[in-house]
Each structure stands twice: as C-alpha cells, then as structure tokens.
Amino acid sequence: MSAIEVSTLEKSYGQLKAVDGISFSVLKGEVFSLLGPNGAGKTTTIEILEGLRQRDGGQISVLGADPWKKGYQLHRKLGIIPQGFTFFPKATPREAVTYYSTLFGVKNDPDAILRKVILDDASSIYFENLSGGQKQKLGLALALVNNPELLFLDEPTTGLDPQARRNMWDVIRGLEKEGHTIMLTTHYLEEAEVLSDRVAIMNHGRIITDGTPAEIIEKHGSGERLEVRGDEKLADYVREKTGFDVTYHNGFVSVRLRDKRDAVIALSSIDQSGLPWKDLKTRHDSLEDIFVKLVGGSIEEGGTIKKPSDKSEPIARANN
C-alpha cells in the first residue's frame, strides 16, 4: 500500500517550471528521501503534498486524499516540519507541545514527547534561546503530537553541525522503527543514504532517478574499480596492454573491473609498465559518484552544486 502517490505533478512560478512532471510513490512504513540541490523543487513538491500549495497539473494522493481540497481533515493525520521551522520566540518547548496537544485535542505527556526527540533537557528554555538543532527537534516534537501516520520533514538537518545532525538521524531512525511513514528532503547525500529505504534524486524540477541507494548505484554505477596514484602515461599504458576501461583524473588512474580476474591483469600490467605508482585500492561507486554523474557536479554543504570545472580536488572521491 502506498501512503503517497504522485503522477506527472507540475508547478510553475511564472516562467519557471519548479516541478516539471514528476511521478513517484511512497510506501507505507518506509523512509523516502527527495535528494537534490538548492532550487531543485523539493520544498515545492513536499508543500504541495502537505496541502500548503496548489498544483498546476498532475494527480496526487496523500493517505488517499487530495491534500489541497481535504487539507484540514488530512492534517490531523500528518506530522510536518516545514523548511526553516520557527515558533513563538517566548514559548518553551513544553508549552509548545502542550499548545499543539490542545489544538489537536489529544492527551499527551509533553515530557514524554520531548524525551522521544531528545529535547527533555531543554524543555523550559524559550524558543528564541534554543540551538539550531534543538529548534529542529522541537519541530519534530510538534510534528509527533498527533501521532501521525505520515511525517513530512523538509530539510530536517540543514544548518546543523555534524554532531547535531547525527543526533537527529538517531531520532528519525527511531521513528521509522515505530512504524511511521516518513518523507524527507535533503541535500546531504549521506543523510539520504543512511536514513532512507528509497531515494529520488531531483534536479531542475525533474526526478532523474529513484530507487533504493543500492538499486541506484547498480543502475547507474560502473561497478568495482581499481585505483592507483600515477600519471597519465600509466593510464595510457594499461589501457593499451589490457583493453580495459581506464580513466585518468587528477593524479589517479582508475580501472573498471568486470570481475576479480581483471584486477590481477590490471595490477600486473601496472607493475610491468615500470612507471611509478602507489596507494593501491579498489572501491565501488558511492551514491555521491552517481549523483555527480547525473547532476553534473557535487553538492556543497549549503546545497549548491559545485561543477567539476570549479576545479580543485578530484571529484568522485570522498567517502570510502
């Protein structure tokens, strides 16, 4: 059963096609991530699903309802952290949870909810004095007040330090275990990879690819590679001797392996060349490699795309 169904969804702002005919579905009980750089159309998409914006075209169904028409009823079953969550500056987290509980007409122990999002230590601090991570956690706590079937988290960890981010991930994982369906947006590859059952990579209003991280790597990745530090002459030599797919980039020679025996052949040919080399390793394409390949650049901390032409450092390296 799917919690969310989206088909050929469209939304334009004037000339700009912010969402350009995307389709996907989110199954009950899974964590689904919309991964993409700034301006990809993530917030537009998620807010259409939340019933906060009206679509221009396409069909959507959220828990079986049209969120624009049935928003008021639907919101009782949804938990939402909007991008850039804020609250009344002079209210404390405990008061905020109590307020939401009364609005939703549910009985809750505010401290229990704050404990669940690991915010119980800051339950009496005014919102304006909370740290960025604590503010986001309050957003999550409020989203949980009505024990929602479906959670929408728009960039839940943007702007947080790595420690606070990991902390938030733990909380989100806990929610998944409890059986909540979660749709989140992010421009952190690691976040998408670590948290989600399935990911859709979005850019310029389109979904470029989707599936489990493994499926995406399988579909678009180039399998296992053997890499050594060496110069371009070494790459040419190995390519000529073995006929393998060999690339050179920024001081690295990279050989694509079809099976294990290719590794032995490639290595002996490297050795035979008599040219200097070092730092032998093999690796699989990461989601980031795929992302760079499909989007045409790596994603920076702030969510902007860094094109390879922006030079410095080899792309497609990183987390091994």
Place this chain on the structure above:
Amino acid sequence: MASLRRVLADLKVFVRGYTRSKIGLFFSLVFPIILILLFGAIFSGGNGGPIKVYVQNQDGGTASIQFVKLLNNNSTTTVTLVDKAQDLSQYLLAHSADQGVLIPQNFTQDFRNGQLVNVTVFSNPADTSSPIVFETVSAVVSQMNLQGATVLYHAGVLEQNIKSQSYKYIDFLIPGLIGFSVLTSPMFSLVNISSEYKKTKLFKQLSLTPLTKTEWLTSKIIWYVVLGIISFFLMTQIGVALFGAHLDYAFMIIPFLVIGPLFFVSLGMLVGMVSKSVESAAVVGNLITFPMMFLSGTFFPVTQMPMYLQNVAHVLPLFYLIDGLNQVMIFSNLGQALFDLELMIVLSAIAFVFAVALFKWRED
C-alpha cells in the same frame, strides 16, 4: 466549527509571549499612564481655581446679563468684564490673556425673537484652558437654548445636551487616552505580528494544526479587550485620584471597550495581510494610526481644532469611539453615545469580515 478550547489554548500562548516580552505591556498599559501624568501635570500647572474669562458685553440686555451670570456662577470660569469702548482682541493681547467672550449688540433682542445670534469666543489654541472655556460657553449656550431660543457662537462646537457643570481638561484627557490605548496597542501589535508571521511562515505552520483563522483572530481580540479594560481601570483611577477627574460610569462604556479592540485588531490584521513586507506594513500601519492618534480627540477635544481638521476627525473611526466615551463619561448623553456605538459596530463588522477574508494561512 470554532472551538473555545483552541481559542483559549492560543490565547494562553499569545498572552504568555506578550507579557514575557514586556515591551507590549509597556506601550499598552504604562505609556498611556505616563501621558496622563504628563498632560495632567502640564494642565494643573496653571491650576489656581477657575479660569479667568474676559467678557465684553456690547448688549447689556437682560438675556446678555443672564449669560454673563451663568458664565460666572460655575466653578470652571470666572468673568472679568471689559469696557464696551475697548477693542477686545487688543485688550486680551495687552493683558496677556487667552480667554475672551464677546456678546454682540443685539443679543437680547435677537435672542428673544428666536433669531440666530453669535457669541464670539476668543481663544489661544496652544492653551490647555481653551477647550474648557469652549465647552463651558457651549454648556451655557445650551442651557439658554433650553429656554426656547436659538443662540450660536462662532466656533463649531457640537450642539449637545450638556450638563451645566464644570469640565476640566483632565475630564477630556482620560477618555481620549483610553481611546489612544485602544487604538495603539492592537494596531501596532497586529500590523507587526501579521506581517511577521507571514514572513517567518508561522501562519503556514499554524495552518497545519486544527486551529482556524477565526479562532486565531478571536483570541487576539479577547486579549486586547482584556487589555483595554485593564487600561480603562488604571487610567480612570489615576485620573480621579491624582487630578480629580470628574467622570461618569455607565454600562454603556463596556460595549465601547469591546468594539474598539475588535475594530483595531481587524484593521491591523488587514494592513499586515495586504502588505508585501514587514517594513511596508509598518509604514502603512503608521500612516493609518498617526492621524487618528492626534486628530480624534485623544489629547484635546476635537471642538478645539479648526473646522477643516474637525472635518478630518469625522472620517476617523477613533473619533466615534472617543466621542462615544465622552458622551457617556462626561456628558451622560447616552443617545449620542448609542449613535457612535452603532457606527462603530458597523465599521467593526466590515473590518472583521474583510480581515478574515483576506487573512491567508497558506499561499496558492
């Protein structure tokens, strides 16, 4: 369906934030009191018994003598007669006096014949006693009119059923500043909140809860009514205790204290909603608020202003609120107050309906 539970929950959070930030409380409760102390002190600085009025009686007939007597026999004004041969305005200048009344030659005859006759009041707009003299002369005029004939004097004081007693500046200042407070605290606050919440997307967030726009607006109205009533008590108590203000209390005050905040909460909300940014909302809000703040009879009676400004005052909603309070608290003229109230109710209904209609939780 509106839910009282949700209105009260929202009210609780809002009032907590309001009282914790202090600034709002200062401007709605403390600031008007500072104004009372300030203006009250300035006024009572020249206090030394009744105000001296120089009267030149060019007529001398029985009606004119009665007029002078009435003007003399009250606790507000005492009359000093000026010789007929003098030029009154020159005389006033020469004696550094501000208050003068001229009774024209045919006063008694015209009065008896029921013809219009003007009593000219000389005054200095900068002098805080002037409005009191105005009101007193006006009261004397009414009192004589009640005896059957028509008398007018040159300035456009409203024709009303004035009790023949003395009025002090402080009597006008208290209802005026209550109006000031009922105007400024909801206006400034709502203009700011509504544009700010739109910018920070707090409205969007609230739209994700079962709270409705009407419930949200209602909780703000409730709070500003409560604040207005607190402010009413503080101001009247201080006015009476420190300055001996002479005020009537009638049940009719209550509807004004309810309808006033309702109107200005809605108006503030409207301004915030139609403005593109917090800054432009503030500008528009000030453009609406400031003329009302000064021209509606807040710091001095409207009748003291030049005619063209009086005309301006009559299109300002706050004028009707303050006039209504004046009618109840000073003149005990409930008929006129009822008219003011009905007008305010119509205006408030319109403002409220528009505020709810234009109030957007979410964008399209």
